[in-house]
Amino acid sequence: MAGIDCGTNSIRLLVADLGEQSATAPLTDVVRRMEIVRLGEGVDETRRLAPAAIERTRRALAGYAAEIAAHGAERVRMCATSASRDAANADEFVAMVEATLGVAPEVVTGDEEARLTFAGAVGGLADIAPAPYLVVDIGGGSTEFVVGVDTVARAVSVDIGCVRMTERHLRADPPTAAQIAAAEHDIAEAVDRALAAVADQPGPAGQPGPPTLVGLAGSVTTVAGIALGLDEYLPERLHHARISYQQVAEVTADLLAMPVARRLRIPVMHPGRADVIAAGALVLRIIMERAGVPSVVASEHDILDGICLSLR
Template identity: 75%
Template structure:
């Protein structure tokens, strides 16, 4: 076994996975040592300003310093950190890179949308007992990745309809007004149709949904009294259930969403946009259900640093 550390730094959250991987070429699953997630909102204002806010970089530094200490404590021998949508877009990405090198001791890799899609697909479908081909959608803070394939990626595209970006662009009232929801829905629908024209998503047999927006919607639909990854992982949620949860969230204020037992405090203000993205994808792709997955790009990053034979 090789102990590795994977870090996924997105627009809304930064996550850590320390895991033991089987020997190169082995088929055994990875073994979690620790998984952590912090909401740092690195992409705060990027859609409007084109720059990472200094306070957002500082929030990320604090979380990353804690991760670095745990990586050292647990003895991970290989570390890979991938940064996604927010740092692809930012004019001052160099400030972020310098902070990461100083704090973690490794270079952050600002991955392309295609690489992000490949990593997400690998993490999501490995060990998945569902009928291929798969349409894997990773709804992030700044972007959403669409990936189609069976055992390998056959097509992928990244579009800028993440939950933070859509909230900052359209959903300014609390709760959002019908006009704001209509504007967001129109923006999302156009992007989803463009994505589904670029990759054969409508030909897939199984829709797999990744990241916090999807797993939170699934947890609400399941009626969980607390966030339970083992109950959420590979849960099948119908379109009707997703539509109901989305409608309920749209009618609530942020304060009311915070009272939902499974709601992470850092997600309550952007979950409406994330749920809207999921609902529109299901509608436009003609998917009657979504399989929620707790395994995603983080697992793909971990597998990518497995030693070669």
């Protein structure tokens, strides 16, 4: 089976073996790929997907379709999130996907996105971090906040993704102090709303607020890789790595002070992420500040794994 997650900044593929036919049996990765396509470029301002962005996504998707066919995946599910929800011309995107992949993309609701994200993120966490969990998925256009133990209890999505915040505020290279302050204000207001929304009901199973913050997506894992001083991007080192607030704050300050050309020289940096990573790091830092948590557990497993798990 194969799952595709198409977000605002990247499009990702997981071809996996179901293994044992049980709900709790782990997936076995066959192929895991990611391409930066910036589908949501300019959507915050124009509310439309740009033709060049759709074409970049089509080229990546054509490669994924060939990979899926080569491995004989029997079931395929593609989910599209923030950018395609926001766009007035989403029908053009859907038509492109159907022509390229042979299946229609699902522009998932916020509730479904939360369920898939949580299912993918919390697998295997019980042995290393206590539940309940606050899972935050920092995407390109939005950030999802999901609280739960074994399943989702509460969830909310706010429009503070790394691409959106870069385009809206951090336009200079490097960003100015005034731009950073404006971004911090915007992000803090959204984070406070999100935290209030996921905390204003009794905790799952009567438990207190979530003690474990789990961070997903490339902004979090890149910050973790920088904090750990890795010489290259190593998913096995990053998955379930625990990073302190102090480390996140230091990495964020460094990234905000660097021009993009210097960020590109960081060993763990994907070239397509260098211009938006400072905004993603800033979102993570402010979430940790406003939630009052001392550390974040980085996860390489997220909505993409949840999509594949849903095909059982």
